Amino acid sequence: MIRVESVTKRYGAHTAVDDVTFTAEPGRVTGFLGPNGAGKSTTMRVIVGLTPPTTGAAHVLGCRFTDLPNPGLDVGVLLDASAQHGGRTGREILTLSQKTMGLRTDRVDEMLDLVSLTDAEAGRRVRDYSLGMRQRLGIAQALLGEPAVLILDEPANGLDPAGIRWMRDLLRGHADRGGTVLLSSHLLHEIEVVADDLVVIGNGRTVAQGTKSELLASAGTQVRTRHPERLALALTSAGVVVHYGDATLRADADSERVGQVAHEAGIPLIELRTADGAGLEELFLELTADTQRDGFDHQPIHAHQQGAAA
Template sequence: MITIDALTKRYGGYTAVDHVTFTARSGRVTGFLGPNGAGKSTTMRAMVGLTDPTSGTATVLGRRFADLPNPGREVGVLLDASAQHAGRTGREILTLATRIVGVPRTRVDELLDMVSLTDEEAGRRVRNYSLGMRQRLGIATALVGAPEVLILDEPANGLDPAGIRWMRDLLRRFADDGGTVLLSSHLLHEIEVIADDLVVIGNGTIVAQGTKDELLATAGTLVRAEDPAALRAALSAAGLTIHASGSDAVRAEADLATVGRVAFGAGVAVTELRAADGAGLEEIFLELTAQTQREGVAA
């Protein structure tokens, strides 16, 4: 479990992270979503004590990260797969990690196997690694101490489709086993398929959070009727916000059941009723972040 409370980080006059509050629960994968420069990485660095927050707190498993006696045993962290000494071999980096965390050296081979790095690859220096290989190595490093929390910043960058699939399965198993996963991404599709909960950040502030299903529901419902005028009147009368969609359809900001009941109650014969077109997370995401960008300019 990760708890972030009113976390704020200012650099001079610039506020990178502004009163960010959210919780990542155990047994769930929490997706931390935002465009580049939204404050994801700063928030994650503050979580693990690499950045001193200006105000607010971040706790992992009920404690400040710095107060964990042996963080590697409880929290696996991957903030930047490229942040490794280029002159070390992959195997050496894992060996150092097992030493400092205090797990047997046999764990190195287990981990290499787990992230599908071959013996030959493990013997190469990291400067000769592709980004995908670095991500695998980084995930292995995070898993060294068999932690119960994973904090991963853009872990899918550079992975091929099979690699993304592999990571998704790994994180799913980890969460199903009672672990907490927080992963950030600016790639929506990745997060959409894996996350249970979502936290969307834009310009340093949280613009939306909730379960994935809730957030998807907010995209609304597309409804079409034989008599569009009657439908619009009925939906408006029910207090729903509606938008015209094409010539005869209406997009209502409500879930399917609500819209269906309203139409039924008004005696309007509905010809089509479904989740709104392009109701994927992307639309919400772009909408939400565009909004904060405008607010940022206005402020």
């Protein structure tokens, strides 16, 4: 389990993280989302003890990361694959970690095989690795100690579609075996596919959190008709907020309400369904639309509140 409690991090007059609180539970993948500069990486660095919080605290498995006697056996971390020593080979990097953690020597070969790095690739210096190879090496290092908790920042960067699918299955399998996964990624579709819970931050503050299904279900209703202008007018007249898409309307109301308005207006519908099919991207863009502006002052939104995606 990962527990972040009222964490704030200030750099002089700049507040990078502002009173962020959330929990990543065992057996679940928690997607950690936010625009660039929102405070995701700073929060993750606080969790793993690389950045001290100004106030608040973060605990992994019930204690601070820095108090874990052999952290790699409990927590696997990948924050920046490019930070690996370019002058060492992939095998050397894993071997150093294996010796530091006191693991059996064949664990290195097991991890190289798991992440599909060949003997020839493992013998090359990391400076000659592609980004995707660095990511695979970083994942191997994170998994080396068979940790219960994984904390990964953009782990799919540089991976091809097959690699992304492999990564998804790896994380899902880890959670299904009872592990805790905290995953940050800009690949929103991958988060949508693999995550159980979502935490969204903007300007360093939490703007939404809850289960993926609850947050996406709160996104409203997606509807298609051959008369979108008439339907939009009818919905607006009924007090329903309407958002325009490429070929659909999305209404901030449940499907029953939208269907009732369309029926009363005599407008036939082609499609009527909850807007979770519109996906995480739409929800993310709405939740973070204002967070790049100075003076952002929204209150945190939780899954149990109505209009979480509004």
